[in-house]
Amino acid sequence: MPNTEIITKLLARHDTWRGQSQKPTQHNVSSGNDQIDLLLKGGWPTAALTELLVQRPGIGELSLLLPAIRDYCQNNHLSVWLDPPYQPYAPALAAAGIALQKVLIVQSKNPREWLWVAEQCIRNNALLLAWSDNKMPSYSDLRKLQLAAADSGHAAFLFSTNKEPWHKEANKQQSGSSPATLRLEVDSVGEKNLRLSVRKLRGVAPGEQLLIPRGKDLSSQTSLAKLPVNSIHPAIPISTDIPRIKTSEQRLNF
Template structure:
């Protein structure tokens, strides 16, 4: 008798995967890139922790999340960046249409504080972008964040070091980010609930900056009072 009770209680859980349906009914947030939505079966999972593991900094790992940050700020909700590795550059964020007053940057002093802030922000409905930096997060810590995200039905993003790729993680989605050439972001799904890992996607981060700006086409704005000077001997 007891066994059937356990089974029926398990079946009522939303996250129990049954062989019949190959896909869980999940709620997702659009990533802003159609091909990525397709890869992630709809978009970024809400009510779950997403772990992003960039191989290097500067390959476009944060640009990937700008659409969702913009959406959050336009709906007047708080977006909290916990321990970003560098200073976010305000003009770039403003140009991307993000309301700066809805952005909060928090610097923690120790791992306990880091974890507390992360959990509080998820539970209070803010969009969390956290950078774990050099600190080593235990599985239980990550599980806390995952549970907080599940409880509050919020998406939460964690940038972890690539060194933790082999460690187990409770995150619903783990994405490895790499790049071989400029503006080509290579995404590899390392873990996604309801899907086998290993899928790969080349994402073209379509920036104006990919085109080389000819010198005579440079905007002659206020910054160019002195006119443009050719970049001689610059090594390209």
């Protein structure tokens, strides 16, 4: 006898195709901006990996995700930030309505650990924000994250920075194929605007662009590697502090 529960779960996945049927419905979480939602056909795709290709860190790219982070945290999900390049600005997160006790910063020590943490966060229903510049994940690595997101039903976000021309491997990865459902390029136009350019999204022509006002910068220019690490979550939540751990010192528990 077929396992109806497993079959039902498989058919509910957005990347499952059935013959003689309508194309699968893509569920989304609102970006909080009507123009962005229109560009992305409803908002950030759930059950999917989204790649944000950023001109450089700290141009306001995190402001695009504030409503999604707030909604996930309000629904009792942990938001895990894996290897961010700078210290997130906690007062700005709190002002956006994000519960800081639901935000966890993790610093990995090598690509293998980075991939393990990323996959475990997704599969354990956390909202993952991961930075990959120093880890250079392969296509198969990203495929694992895309499949984990499809299984969990949640969104996952991967940030990478446009590289210099001499960085051939990074350029090849950025310009080549990717298993991510959405690939969005983010760059700054002047001091007040961000330009979003779609590289990959079903139903949207590559190259479609949107110009929006630049949000608040949530990154103070302080490398996390230079900051002290809280290896134990504080017993009493502090409204202006975000827990940080090194995975070599403490395993993630969800």
